[in-house]
Amino acid sequence: MGFDDICNTGLGLGLGLASTSDQKSTKVIAPVGKGAPSLGFEPFLTLSLISGDRTYEQQATNKKVTKPSNDHHQSADLYRQDSAASSYSNASVKRERDVGSEETTTEVERVSSRVISDEDDDGSNARKKLRLTKAQSALLEESFKLHSTLNPKQKQDLARELNLRPRQVEVWFQNRRARTKLKQTEVDCEFLKKCCETLTEENRRLHKELQELKALKIAQPLYMQLPAATLTMCPSCERIGGVGENPTKNPFTIAQKPHFYSPFTNPSAAC
DNA sequence: GACAACACTAGTTTTACGTCA
DNA sequence: CGTGACGTAAAACTAGTGTTG
Numbered sequence: 001m002g003f004d005d006i007c008n009t010g011l012g013l014g015l016g017l018a019s020t021s022d023q024k025s026t027k028v029i030a031p032v033g034k035g036a037p038s039l040g041f042e043p044f045l046t047l048s049l050i051s052g053d054r055t056y057e058q059q060a061t062n063k064k065v066t067k068p069s070n071d072h073h074q075s076a077d078l079y080r081q082d083s084a085a086s087s088y089s090n091a092s093v094k095r096e097r098d099v100g101s102e103e104t105t106t107e108v109e110r111v112s113s114r115v116i117s118d119e120d121d122d123g124s125n126a127r128k129k130l131r132l133t134k135a136q137s138a139l140l141e142e143s144f145k146l147h148s149t150l151n152p153k154q155k156q157d158l159a160r161e162l163n164l165r166p167r168q169v170e171v172w173f174q175n176r177r178a179r180t181k182l183k184q185t186e187v188d189c190e191f192l193k194k195c196c197e198t199l200t201e202e203n204r205r206l207h208k209e210l211q212e213l214k215a216l217k218i219a220q221p222l223y224m225q226l227p228a229a230t231l232t233m234c235p236s237c238e239r240i241g242g243v244g245e246n247p248t249k250n251p252f253t254i255a256q257k258p259h260f261y262s263p264f265t266n267p268s269a270a271c
Numbered sequence: 272g273a274c275a276a277c278a279c280t281a282g283t284t285t286t287a288c289g290t291c292a
Numbered sequence: 293c294g295t296g297a298c299g300t301a302a303a304a305c306t307a308g309t310g311t312t313g
């Protein structure tokens with residue numbers, strides 16, 4: 001392949017993101033806000049046509065009609081320090097595993113159930129949302145830092161310590177993981193935006209450089225008569241340079257400045 | 272392989288609370 | 293100061309999926 005091929009007008013510069021992971025769903029591993037985002041993507045610039053018909057599969061979400069359950073477990077938040085604003089959790093605990101696999105919760109449940117909220121008296125069975133105290137939240141956060149998932153034993157212990165139902169601890173961890181993932185996604189999104197801007201700028205610059213090369217080719221057709229051995233090519237970025245590396249003597253020189261600065265490792269910068 | 276139990280995620284609903292006009 | 297509208301965070305929910313025994 002000669003340089004003439006490169007200068008062929010059929011060339012195009014492309015900008016894109018290549019997935020380095022074939023995972024269907026990205027797992028958030030790194031804590032939020034620490035170092036570079038853990039992305040499975042690498043931005044790339046190509047000298048070829050890029051197909052832009054990337055499709056994103058959107059999983060069809062079935063609209064659910066959710067109804068509050070009728071079997072309410074009402075529990076007072078005995079741990080709450082703000083007694084004036086004491087709240088009750090009457091959320092239904094339907095799941096079998098909370099009943100079956102967590103027999104030891106019955107003590108807590110029983111204690112909690114002693115306090116009957118008064119919303120049933122007026123016929124309203126709207127669920128009340130428990131607001132965790134700062135102490136409870138702090139302890140949950142501490143535990144989450146140690147392990148983002150809990151085994152049944154840990155869940156039990158934590159629930160007992162917080163005077164909450166294991167189900168509540170479980171839900172808290174589920175929501176906490178979801179929030180972490182959401183935050184990480186936002187961080188990744190910002191990171192990708194910056195990458196896109198960088199690569200767009202690089203793409204623009206390379207287009208300009210390509211145009212200049214084409215103009216140079218027209219102006220100096222004798223260049224093509226140079227022996228191929230006089231041209232060297234950077235293996236990493238395929239940048240063409242001369243044997244003597246003396247830009248003043250080389251009939252064909254390309255700017256030696258690093259042409260691509262990005263947060264990613266870029267071999268071109270070493271050129 | 273079929274099945275049940277369980278853990279988990281994604282998406283949604285609901286509630287509490289802060290802010291502001 | 294009281295109040296209602298509004299937005300947001302988060303608790304709690306459901307349905308679906310993957311894993312394991």
